Amino acid sequence: MGRHEELRKEIDQIDRELVQLVEKRMKVSTEIAEYKLANNIPVLDAQREKKVINKNISYLTDRTLDSYISEFSKHLMELSRRRQKECLKQHTKTC
Ligand SMILES: O=C(O)C(=O)C[C@]1(C(=O)O)C=C[C@@H](O)C=C1
Numbered sequence: 001m002g003r004h005e006e007l008r009k010e011i012d013q014i015d016r017e018l019v020q021l022v023e024k025r026m027k028v029s030t031e032i033a034e035y036k037l038a039n040n041i042p043v044l045d046a047q048r049e050k051k052v053i054n055k056n057i058s059y060l061t062d063r064t065l066d067s068y069i070s071e072f073s074k075h076l077m078e079l080s081r082r083r084q085k086e087c088l089k090q091h092t093k094t095c
Pocket residue numbers: 029032033043044045046048049052076077080081
């Protein structure tokens with residue numbers, strides 16, 4: 001196997017793990033949505049989002065990746081909010 005293919009295999013494995021973790025995160029987010037619905041709490045919590053971004057950046061060892069992880073976290077939470085809203089709207093068993 002050439003080096004390119006070898007590295008792609010590595011990426012594929014990382015993506016598999018990432019997808020599994022994102023799925024797990026989305027499930028927890030859905031549970032939070034249920035809690036928010038029951039307790040009349042809005043989906044967006046801007047303060048919490050700032051904390052999550054800073055926390056995630058702090059896990060990095062490579063400081064040159066700060067802005068990437070900041071953006072990645074923002075995207076992740078945007079998707080999480082979208083999913084929460086979708087679940088609250090439909091309120092079906094799939095969520
Ligand atoms: O912590 C919450 O209240 C959540 O709903 C989770 C979450 C997240 O995905 O991390 C999603 C939406 C909020 O704006 C803040 C954080």
